[in-house]
Amino acid sequence: MSATLLELDRVSRRFGGVRAVDAVDLTLAEGEILGLIGPNGSGKSTIVNLVCGLFPLSAGRIRFEGRDLGAQPPNRRVAAGIARTFQSIRLFGQLTVWQNLWVAQSPPAKRSAAAFAARWLGGYRRAREAIGEALEFAGLAGQRDQLAGSLTFGEQRRLELARALAARPKLLLLDEPAAGMNATEIAELDERIRRVRDRGITVVLIEHHMELVMSVTDRIAVLNFGRKIAEGSPGEIQAHGEVREAYLGAGGES
Amino acid sequence: MDFYFGLGQTLGVHTLLGLSVYIVLLTGQLTLAQAGFLAIGAYVAGMLTVISGWHIVPALAAGSLATSLVACVVAFPALRVRGLTLAVATIAFGEAVRLFFFNFDYQVWKGDIQVGPLGGEGFRQIRFFPENGWSTLEVMLFVWACVALVMAALWWTDRSRAGAVLRAVGEDEVAAQSVGVNLTAVKVSAMTASGAIAGLGGGLYAHYTTHIEHANFTLGLATFAIAYPILGGLSSVFGTLAAVLFIQGFLVEGLRFLGDWRNLLFGALIVLAMNLRPRGLLDAATAARLKRLLPGSGGAR
Numbered sequence: 001m002s003a004t005l006l007e008l009d010r011v012s013r014r015f016g017g018v019r020a021v022d023a024v025d026l027t028l029a030e031g032e033i034l035g036l037i038g039p040n041g042s043g044k045s046t047i048v049n050l051v052c053g054l055f056p057l058s059a060g061r062i063r064f065e066g067r068d069l070g071a072q073p074p075n076r077r078v079a080a081g082i083a084r085t086f087q088s089i090r091l092f093g094q095l096t097v098w099q100n101l102w103v104a105q106s107p108p109a110k111r112s113a114a115a116f117a118a119r120w121l122g123g124y125r126r127a128r129e130a131i132g133e134a135l136e137f138a139g140l141a142g143q144r145d146q147l148a149g150s151l152t153f154g155e156q157r158r159l160e161l162a163r164a165l166a167a168r169p170k171l172l173l174l175d176e177p178a179a180g181m182n183a184t185e186i187a188e189l190d191e192r193i194r195r196v197r198d199r200g201i202t203v204v205l206i207e208h209h210m211e212l213v214m215s216v217t218d219r220i221a222v223l224n225f226g227r228k229i230a231e232g233s234p235g236e237i238q239a240h241g242e243v244r245e246a247y248l249g250a251g252g253e254s
Numbered sequence: 255m256d257f258y259f260g261l262g263q264t265l266g267v268h269t270l271l272g273l274s275v276y277i278v279l280l281t282g283q284l285t286l287a288q289a290g291f292l293a294i295g296a297y298v299a300g301m302l303t304v305i306s307g308w309h310i311v312p313a314l315a316a317g318s319l320a321t322s323l324v325a326c327v328v329a330f331p332a333l334r335v336r337g338l339t340l341a342v343a344t345i346a347f348g349e350a351v352r353l354f355f356f357n358f359d360y361q362v363w364k365g366d367i368q369v370g371p372l373g374g375e376g377f378r379q380i381r382f383f384p385e386n387g388w389s390t391l392e393v394m395l396f397v398w399a400c401v402a403l404v405m406a407a408l409w410w411t412d413r414s415r416a417g418a419v420l421r422a423v424g425e426d427e428v429a430a431q432s433v434g435v436n437l438t439a440v441k442v443s444a445m446t447a448s449g450a451i452a453g454l455g456g457g458l459y460a461h462y463t464t465h466i467e468h469a470n471f472t473l474g475l476a477t478f479a480i481a482y483p484i485l486g487g488l489s490s491v492f493g494t495l496a497a498v499l500f501i502q503g504f505l506v507e508g509l510r511f512l513g514d515w516r517n518l519l520f521g522a523l524i525v526l527a528m529n530l531r532p533r534g535l536l537d538a539a540t541a542a543r544l545k546r547l548l549p550g551s552g553g554a555r
Contacts, residue, residue, distance in 0.1 A: 103433055
């Protein structure tokens with residue numbers, strides 16, 4: 001087993017009286033693809049938002065590469081290597097495809113005045129290279145000057161993935177990337193997620209599309225009512241009684 | 255002819271005022287502090303030429319710099335709130351600045367007269383241009399040289415990564431910070447640049463009118479300032495220029511013959527313009543059409 005990348009230590013988040021996430025422990029090894037499944041409202045997206053720093057923890061700790069993320073704002077976490085996509089696509093619709101990727105360009109390794117200037121004012125060639133690569137990956141090389149808002153649904157999903165990768169993350173959180181996709185597009189997505197992993201990027205996949213989850217993930221964690229009720233290989237999860245109950249709605253509180 | 259040169263000076267300063275809001279609007283924020291910024295630039299630059307005897311160019315630069323520093327300091331607390339609350343906070347700032355200058359006395363003897371700001375009486379005798387023999391035309395050209403400089407800088411910013419980041423923040427703050435954008439840094443930078451531009455405009459204003467007072471820097475002026483980029487559209491800096499020419503050149507000056515009816519028509523025409531062109535006088539489609547007409551402006555990327 002390789003090194004631990006992300007560690008959730010009894011992470012909780014309450015909204016008023018609702019325990020959206022309740023004392024969840026989760027460990028991610030470098031280079032794996034983890035599936036995060038569960039019924040609607042079970043806390044999957046909340047976990048992504050907590051890892052990204054969109055809202056603070058109510059209790060617990062999140063460690064990334066062994067360091068406590070504490071109250072770091074989202075942009076610092078991106079710089080540390082955590083990128084995401086959104087369940088409802090959130091592109092910059094009035095910007096071009098190229099500009100969307102340009103905004104997400106990876107931060108410089110050093111914090112110096114020269115690096116700062118290069119990032120904002122120049123660095124054209126480097127940006128060009130990285131963005132060209134991202135465009136190629138998303139299959140959007142031909143649409144680079146189109147407004148993101150004018151792309152088809154499938155193209156927008158691909159652009160959002162490319163935008164997340166443009167920041168050169170170590171960890172990529174995908175929040176229902178297959179929502180609204182047809183079978184062909186899902187097959188392509190499967191292939192694309194594997195390619196992301198092959199670049200050495202660790203992936204968390206939140207998804208309702210079970211075929212995709214079972215096919216692409218190495219390990220699956222199941223949430224219900226904010227609690228982790230099971231964890232294991234795709235095969236183990238499929239055979240798990242409580243999971244079947246949660247999905248079929250027969251159980252209620254576990 | 256001098257009337258038109260004078261009008262040209264006013265149009266130039268109002269363009270700067272509009273551009274100072276344009277850059278903040280790109281980030282999705284609304285600022286009504288611009289009259290205050292203009293006042294700071296006007297008083298600082300005016301005091302430097304009148305009391306300290308500086309040349310106009312360094313005085314303008316210092317006025318612009320001073321205003322940008324104030325804007326930067328104001329931006330930190332102000333940008334913790336947004337939308338209507340931010341509008342109210344910036345109104346309060348603008349009024350505070352105006353009342354400061356209403357009470358601000360700093361006079362020195364120059365020969366046998368006293369010069370400098372004198373509270374409610376205002377700040378008279380800002381006579382750098384007449385003392386140095388600049389004609390109205392020369393002053394107008396100088397104003398527009400400054401406008402051109404600022405427009406060029408903003409145009410270039412718009413096409414750099416900085417422009418994309420500003421617009422990204424304006425469109426979706428959550429998405430922007432989730433791809434690594436530091437929202438506070440971007441918004442404070444935009445506000446600082448806004449202060450610098452408005453401060454420059456204020457310095458120019460003080461010197462071509464030669465007499466400023468607190469009543470020149472009211473909320474009414476701040477509403478004009480936000481009207482320009484909103485009416486002009488955010489597709490490029492030229493929209494703001496077009497809106498200034500439309501409002502100040504046509505509505506305010508061109509309709510003067512209507513007397514009191516002008517204000518009524520003024521409001522009606524703005525409503526009409528916003529309905530006919532909801533994305534601004536110069537929207538993205540029009541801008542693209544114009545671009546095709548101009549040779550050699552193809553994709554620079």
